[in-house]
Amino acid sequence: MKYNRILVWFRNDLRLSDNETLIRAIQQGGEIIPVYCIDPRHVENTKLGLPKTGAFRAQFLTEALEDLRKSFIQVGANLIFLHGKPEQVVVDFAKQIQASAIFFSKEVTSEERQVDRGLEEVAFSQGIACESFWQSTLYHKDDLPFPIKQTPEVFTQFRKEVEKQSKIRAPFPTPTAIKYPGEALIPNTGPLPQLTDYGLEKPKRVEHSWLKISGGETSALGQLRSYFWEKDLLKKYKETRNGLVGMDYSSKLSPWLALGCISPRTVYTEVKRYEKERVKNDSTYWLVFELIWRDYFRFIAKKHGTKLFQIRGIRNQVDSWRRDEAQFKRWAEGKTGVPFVDANMRELNATGFMSNRGRQIVASFLVNDLGIDWTWGASYFESLLVDYDVCSNWGNWMYVGGVGNDPRENRYFNILRQAKNYDRNGDFVRLWIPELRAIRGFDIHQPWELSTTQCQTLHLSLGSTYPFPMVELPSLEKT
Ligand SMILES: Cc1cc2nc3c(=O)[nH]c(=O)nc-3n(C[C@H](O)[C@H](O)[C@H](O)COP(=O)(O)OP(=O)(O)OC[C@H]3O[C@@H](n4cnc5c(N)ncnc54)[C@H](O)[C@@H]3O)c2cc1C
Structure with missing residues (x-):
C-alpha cells in the first residue's frame, strides 16, 4: 500500500458520486479522512466592498457541507472542518493525524492555483505526498484533442473539435463504505460552518420568490x-430556456454544479438515459x-490565467471604461429607471439568482449603455450569485464586455426589443417592481411614454415613485 492514511481535502467537489479524487484515495486501500477548510480569504471583501462569498452562496454552501457530512456518516466516515489557510492548517492537520498523503481536486484560476502550490510546498517540506485530480468538466483535460495552450479561442471551434474527437468518460461509482480511523485519532470533527463564520446573516426569503433550493448532493440529484x-421538462428545454419566471424554464442545476454537488458527467449520463428511455431531440442535445x-x-x-480578471481581458483592449460609483449603485440596486434591467437586478438581490437572459441584458446595459467597468459588474455578481463559478462568471462578463474572444463585434442588447421578445406582457417586471404593477401590458417596460393623466390614474410619479431612465434607450426598431 502506497499510503496508509490519506487526507482528502474537499473544495468545489462536494459530493460522493463521480468523485475521482475520493475514489482514487479509497483505491489505495488505507484510511480516509475527508476535510473541508474554511479559508478566511473567501470571506474577505471584494474591491467594491462586498463580501466575496455573499449570503446566498454562503447559505447554500453550509447546506451542502451539512449534506456531505451526513453522506460520509452513512458510509462510516465523517467530514472534518478546519478554519484557516489550507496551505497551513490542512498540512498541519495531516501531520497531526500522521496522514501520508493529501489528495485534492485541481482548480484552474490563479488564486486557487496559488493555494495548491503553497500547500504542495509545505506538505513536501513535511514529508507528506500530494496528489491532485482533474474534476469538474464534462470533457477530461487529458482527452482534449489539443494542448490547453492551444484551446481554440472561438467557442464553436472548441465545441466542434471536442464533439468530433473527444469522448466523455463514464462517471466513477459512489462509494458505499469508507475506512475511517476511530475517535481516538480524531476526537473532534469541528462544528458545521455557520453563516456567522462568514460574518453574514441568513438571507430572508422573499415571499414571491419561486426559487426554493438547498445546497448538497442529495438535493442536486433531486x-x-x-x-x-x-x-419531464428536458424534452422542451431548448424552447423554454430563455424564460424568466419559475423553476421550470431551465434546469437550475448551476448552483450545485458550481460547488460540485453534482458532476457534469452525471448530468450527461442522465441525458443519455433520458434520450434512450423518453425522447432524443434538439432540447436534450x-x-x-x-x-x-x-x-x-x-x-x-x-x-489565459490572470487575464480573465484583468480589465483589458484576453483581447488586451484599451481601458476606456467609466467608473461612476453613483451610476453603478443605481444599476446594482435596480433603480436605473429601465424596468427590464431593474426587475432582473432586484431578482438577483432578493434571491441570489437571475436567468441567463437576464444576466445578458443587465450586463449589456452596464457595459454598453452606461459604459461602466465590466469588472465591477463581474465582482457584483461574484458576491451575489448563488451559482457563482469563477470561470463561467468572469468568462461570460469578458464576452459581454467585448474583451473576450467572441468573434462577433457587437454584443449590444436592445433592451426594449429584449423586453418585447421575452416579457411581452410585462409579467416578469410586474413580479419584481411593485411600484409599476398597475401598468398593463407592454407599457410597463416604458413608463416614460405614459401621459400625465395616465400616470395620475396609476398613482405613478416618475422621478419620485419610480426613477426616470438613466439613459435614453434606442427604440424597438434600432439595433
Ligand atoms: C454575465 C453572466 C454571468 C454568468 N455567471 C455565471 C456563474 O457565475 N455561474 C454559472 O454557473 N453560470 C453563469 N452564467 C451562465 C448562465 O447564465 C447560468 O449558467 C445559467 O443561467 C444557470 O441556470 P441553469 O442552471 O438553469 O442553466 P441551464 O440553461 O439549465 O443550463 C445547464 C447548465 O449549463 C451551464 N451553462 C448554461 N449557460 C452557460 C453559459 N453561458 N456559460 C457557462 N455555463 C453555462 C450551467 O452549468 C448550467 O447549469 C453567467 C452568464 C452571464 C451572461
Missing part, C-alpha cells in the same frame, strides 16, 4: 430527477451544448 423525470460552454470557459481560463 433536482435532476425532478427536472428530467418527474416533470442543447443541455449538453450548454455544459460544453461551461467547459469552454474553464479551459479558456486555464489557458
Whole structure:
C-alpha cells in the first residue's frame, strides 16, 4: 500500500458520486479522512466592498457541507472542518493525524492555483505526498484533442473539435463504505460552518420568490430527477430556456454544479438515459451544448490565467471604461429607471439568482449603455450569485464586455426589443417592481411614454415613485 492514511481535502467537489479524487484515495486501500477548510480569504471583501462569498452562496454552501457530512456518516466516515489557510492548517492537520498523503481536486484560476502550490510546498517540506485530480468538466483535460495552450479561442471551434474527437468518460461509482480511523485519532470533527463564520446573516426569503433550493448532493440529484423525470421538462428545454419566471424554464442545476454537488458527467449520463428511455431531440442535445460552454470557459481560463480578471481581458483592449460609483449603485440596486434591467437586478438581490437572459441584458446595459467597468459588474455578481463559478462568471462578463474572444463585434442588447421578445406582457417586471404593477401590458417596460393623466390614474410619479431612465434607450426598431 502506497499510503496508509490519506487526507482528502474537499473544495468545489462536494459530493460522493463521480468523485475521482475520493475514489482514487479509497483505491489505495488505507484510511480516509475527508476535510473541508474554511479559508478566511473567501470571506474577505471584494474591491467594491462586498463580501466575496455573499449570503446566498454562503447559505447554500453550509447546506451542502451539512449534506456531505451526513453522506460520509452513512458510509462510516465523517467530514472534518478546519478554519484557516489550507496551505497551513490542512498540512498541519495531516501531520497531526500522521496522514501520508493529501489528495485534492485541481482548480484552474490563479488564486486557487496559488493555494495548491503553497500547500504542495509545505506538505513536501513535511514529508507528506500530494496528489491532485482533474474534476469538474464534462470533457477530461487529458482527452482534449489539443494542448490547453492551444484551446481554440472561438467557442464553436472548441465545441466542434471536442464533439468530433473527444469522448466523455463514464462517471466513477459512489462509494458505499469508507475506512475511517476511530475517535481516538480524531476526537473532534469541528462544528458545521455557520453563516456567522462568514460574518453574514441568513438571507430572508422573499415571499414571491419561486426559487426554493438547498445546497448538497442529495438535493442536486433531486433536482435532476425532478427536472428530467418527474416533470419531464428536458424534452422542451431548448424552447423554454430563455424564460424568466419559475423553476421550470431551465434546469437550475448551476448552483450545485458550481460547488460540485453534482458532476457534469452525471448530468450527461442522465441525458443519455433520458434520450434512450423518453425522447432524443434538439432540447436534450442543447443541455449538453450548454455544459460544453461551461467547459469552454474553464479551459479558456486555464489557458489565459490572470487575464480573465484583468480589465483589458484576453483581447488586451484599451481601458476606456467609466467608473461612476453613483451610476453603478443605481444599476446594482435596480433603480436605473429601465424596468427590464431593474426587475432582473432586484431578482438577483432578493434571491441570489437571475436567468441567463437576464444576466445578458443587465450586463449589456452596464457595459454598453452606461459604459461602466465590466469588472465591477463581474465582482457584483461574484458576491451575489448563488451559482457563482469563477470561470463561467468572469468568462461570460469578458464576452459581454467585448474583451473576450467572441468573434462577433457587437454584443449590444436592445433592451426594449429584449423586453418585447421575452416579457411581452410585462409579467416578469410586474413580479419584481411593485411600484409599476398597475401598468398593463407592454407599457410597463416604458413608463416614460405614459401621459400625465395616465400616470395620475396609476398613482405613478416618475422621478419620485419610480426613477426616470438613466439613459435614453434606442427604440424597438434600432439595433
Ligand atoms: C454575465 C453572466 C454571468 C454568468 N455567471 C455565471 C456563474 O457565475 N455561474 C454559472 O454557473 N453560470 C453563469 N452564467 C451562465 C448562465 O447564465 C447560468 O449558467 C445559467 O443561467 C444557470 O441556470 P441553469 O442552471 O438553469 O442553466 P441551464 O440553461 O439549465 O443550463 C445547464 C447548465 O449549463 C451551464 N451553462 C448554461 N449557460 C452557460 C453559459 N453561458 N456559460 C457557462 N455555463 C453555462 C450551467 O452549468 C448550467 O447549469 C453567467 C452568464 C452571464 C451572461
